[in-house]
Amino acid sequence: MSKCRIPLGPFHPLLEEAEFFDIKVEGEKVVDIEMETGWMHRGHEKISETRSYTQSIFLVERICGICSTSHPFAATHAMEDIDNVEIPERAQYIRIFIGEMERIHSHLLWLGLAGHFIGYDTLWMWTWKYREPVLQIFEKVSGNRNHYAMFRVGGVSRDFDNALIPEIHPVLDMLEKKMLMIAGAAKDDPVLRSRLKGVGVLTKEDAINYCANGPTARASGVDIDVRRDDGLEYNLINFDVIVLPNGDVYDKLVLRVLEIIESVKIARQCLDAFPKIGGDYLNKVKHISPGEGIGRYEAPRGEVFHYIRSDGSNRPLRHKIRAPSFSNIPTYKASCLGIPLADALITLAAVDPCYCCTERSIRVVDKNNKKLEHNLLTMSREKTANIKKAVAGSEKTPIDRIFED
Amino acid sequence: MSDKGTEFFEKFQDKITKVIKKPKRIYFNVKNEDIWEISDYLSNTMGCRLSVCTATEVYDGLEVLYHFSDDTTGIYYSPRVKTGLKNPEINSITPLIEGANWIEREMYDLFGIKFKGHPDLKKLLTINNPHFSEDDHPMRFNRNRTKEK
Amino acid sequence: MAFYNKIIKKSIWVFHVSASPCNNCDIEILDLITPGYDIERFGIKLVGSVRHADVLLVTGIVSYKVAPRIKQLYEQAAKPIFVIGIGTCTAGGATFKTSYNKAGVPLEKVIPVNAYVTGCPPKPEAMIDGVLKLLGTLK
Numbered sequence: 001m002s003k004c005r006i007p008l009g010p011f012h013p014l015l016e017e018a019e020f021f022d023i024k025v026e027g028e029k030v031v032d033i034e035m036e037t038g039w040m041h042r043g044h045e046k047i048s049e050t051r052s053y054t055q056s057i058f059l060v061e062r063i064c065g066i067c068s069t070s071h072p073f074a075a076t077h078a079m080e081d082i083d084n085v086e087i088p089e090r091a092q093y094i095r096i097f098i099g100e101m102e103r104i105h106s107h108l109l110w111l112g113l114a115g116h117f118i119g120y121d122t123l124w125m126w127t128w129k130y131r132e133p134v135l136q137i138f139e140k141v142s143g144n145r146n147h148y149a150m151f152r153v154g155g156v157s158r159d160f161d162n163a164l165i166p167e168i169h170p171v172l173d174m175l176e177k178k179m180l181m182i183a184g185a186a187k188d189d190p191v192l193r194s195r196l197k198g199v200g201v202l203t204k205e206d207a208i209n210y211c212a213n214g215p216t217a218r219a220s221g222v223d224i225d226v227r228r229d230d231g232l233e234y235n236l237i238n239f240d241v242i243v244l245p246n247g248d249v250y251d252k253l254v255l256r257v258l259e260i261i262e263s264v265k266i267a268r269q270c271l272d273a274f275p276k277i278g279g280d281y282l283n284k285v286k287h288i289s290p291g292e293g294i295g296r297y298e299a300p301r302g303e304v305f306h307y308i309r310s311d312g313s314n315r316p317l318r319h320k321i322r323a324p325s326f327s328n329i330p331t332y333k334a335s336c337l338g339i340p341l342a343d344a345l346i347t348l349a350a351v352d353p354c355y356c357c358t359e360r361s362i363r364v365v366d367k368n369n370k371k372l373e374h375n376l377l378t379m380s381r382e383k384t385a386n387i388k389k390a391v392a393g394s395e396k397t398p399i400d401r402i403f404e405d
Numbered sequence: 406m407s408d409k410g411t412e413f414f415e416k417f418q419d420k421i422t423k424v425i426k427k428p429k430r431i432y433f434n435v436k437n438e439d440i441w442e443i444s445d446y447l448s449n450t451m452g453c454r455l456s457v458c459t460a461t462e463v464y465d466g467l468e469v470l471y472h473f474s475d476d477t478t479g480i481y482y483s484p485r486v487k488t489g490l491k492n493p494e495i496n497s498i499t500p501l502i503e504g505a506n507w508i509e510r511e512m513y514d515l516f517g518i519k520f521k522g523h524p525d526l527k528k529l530l531t532i533n534n535p536h537f538s539e540d541d542h543p544m545r546f547n548r549n550r551t552k553e554k
Numbered sequence: 555m556a557f558y559n560k561i562i563k564k565s566i567w568v569f570h571v572s573a574s575p576c577n578n579c580d581i582e583i584l585d586l587i588t589p590g591y592d593i594e595r596f597g598i599k600l601v602g603s604v605r606h607a608d609v610l611l612v613t614g615i616v617s618y619k620v621a622p623r624i625k626q627l628y629e630q631a632a633k634p635i636f637v638i639g640i641g642t643c644t645a646g647g648a649t650f651k652t653s654y655n656k657a658g659v660p661l662e663k664v665i666p667v668n669a670y671v672t673g674c675p676p677k678p679e680a681m682i683d684g685v686l687k688l689l690g691t692l693k
């Protein structure tokens with residue numbers, strides 16, 4: 001069968017960001033994917049060298065609008081790592097609270113977009129509806145729906161208003177209830193199961209070899225979580241790291257649902273702690289001494305890494321930024337090859353919500369430019385039969401765990 | 406430092422210079438010839454994960470800092486390799502760790518460091534960008550600036 | 555023209571391009587069509603092709619790599635098309651104004667612009683307001 005090349009992007013109707021994929025297919029099977037990056041390159045590392053430390057925090061916040069707490073979190077860690085700055089306890093709780101609320105809204109966003117990619121728009125509308133109250137909490141706490149500007153070297157820039165606690169609890173309760181509902185849907189819904197189960201498997205070996213991190217690695221059975229490994233603020237909190245074994249898109253979805261429930265628990269612990277812990281929220285740092293510092297944080301998508309080298313002036317000499325998707329996106333080479341085109345798109349999207357692509361209207365041609373109608377028909381029949389089989393034998397999944405207790 | 410770390414420093418003590426130790430971050434210098442062996446030991450024997458590499462331009466050359474994260478203890482091992490300002494060249498570790506592929510391409514793009522043995526060394530971020538010619542590396546101080554059109 | 559403007563005000567179709575933004579403006583635009591804001595009740599609809607659109611929403615600082623594509627998109631659109639720059643990025647570059655890869659700050663350097671909605675990111679209400687104000691100026 002001859003190869004057919006399908007260019008995707010950079011401005012595809014459903015690609016929310018400009019990215020270019022060059023997909024080669026044989027029949028319906030993906031045989032090769034190349035990706036061209038650089039459409040969104042803005043040169044943060046160079047701009048950061050011209051900004052003071054406080055200004056760079058606002059700059060790194062604008063790397064990504066969805067992880068807009070994770071980057072300042074890691075950058076302040078890196079700056080504090082140079083001098084081992086102590087952070088007041090109240091500031092630590094505020095940081096954790098903001099970080100976890102962001103994880104909730106980011107995972108909800110991904111869930112919605114994932115539903116959108118597989119043609120399940122109901123899920124999209126639901127999850128984004130539940131995301132809205134989270135953004136409103138942010139507006140109350142920090143003054144802006146996104147880009148909260150809460151971080152400073154040595155603490156946070158604003159205090160948390162304890163009067164907001166009774167308003168936030170009902171939202172968390174609602175989120176937990178709705179997440180259990182979505183978990184139930186993932187468990188019972190034949191559409192989600194048949195569309196995602198066993199699709200785009202990233203094996204544990206590949207995940208390690210490609211240096212994947214975050215939910216992508218944890219869904220493949222690699223037990224890494226910077227929140228637990230690096231400690232720092234998160235030593236104050238009890239939480240579980242969720243690791244699932246299969247590495248397919250279904251596990252990534254379930255993992256994110258379970259992580260939202262876990263984040264709700266962490267946020268509740270913070271809310272309980274706020275009235276008890278008073279005092280300062282910012283330990284003013286006047287000077288950062290010469291040296292090197294590494295800071296990292298578990299963003300919703302994985303490990304954010306910042307490296308700062310200081311020469312004692314008020315600007316960083318070098319500021320290296322590594323976003324989690326930088327390590328996770330190359331795993332498409334391992335997970336996308338050999339699977340049908342329609343599944344490749346959700347597999348690409350499973351790593352990171354930024355690539356939404358539902359290009360499906362392709363015409364498969366054989367060598368003589370004749371349509372392979374017959375083949376497609378048998379293929380689709382086979383697929384339906386397989387799906388029926390898979391749905392009938394519903395074995396126990398990790399998601400059953402949360403329904404047992 | 407963990408036992409594994411102590412073992413590592415004993416094994417390679419004649420190849421490692423200028424060790425800077427902090428509680429969870431360890432920086433040290435290695436030679437270009439030894440980076441393959443040290444990466445091999447760190448990633449395959451000690452099970453570290455390559456987070457990223459940082460290239461920096463300093464007054465006497467370019468340096469590349471590899472960040473290996475030991476996820477069981479939270480310690481970072483950062484070997485540092487130095488190279489000259491003219492025709493910078495470093496041995497590639499992509500054949501060893503697949504995840505280094507994009508990392509090395511990015512450093513080639515922004516700093517112009519050539520990685521010997523990289524399977525497909527081309528620009529990553531400014532590829533096919535009409536504003537940046539093939540030898541324009543935007544993070545270098547003396548940038549080979551393409552003329553504004 | 556007057557007849558066209560009268561019709562267009564009833565229901566405008568919007569196409570959204572992201573040209574090196576930080577993503578946040580795009581997320582807020584998508585937010586508009588979900589139940590929280592639901593702009594379809596005003597007849598505003600996001601469409602999949604620029605050839606169907608009456609309004610083009612552009613976000614970001616337009617890097618040198620996407621600038622030719624943005625021009626191409628603008629040329630492909632059926633005229634008249636109204637261009638709105640969303641976010642401070644398009645108007646003044648926001649934090650990226652010293653970037654080495656910015657072609658379109660302000661966006662007029664690349665394509666003609668009818669209105670800017672500033673804010674980093676602008677609130678969804680502000681975006682609705684911006685679109686409706688632009689329509690208000692049509693005679």
Ligand code: SF4
Nearest residue numbers: 575576641642643674
């Ligand atoms: S205006 Fe602000 S929020 Fe919008 S894309 Fe630019 S930096 Fe991001």
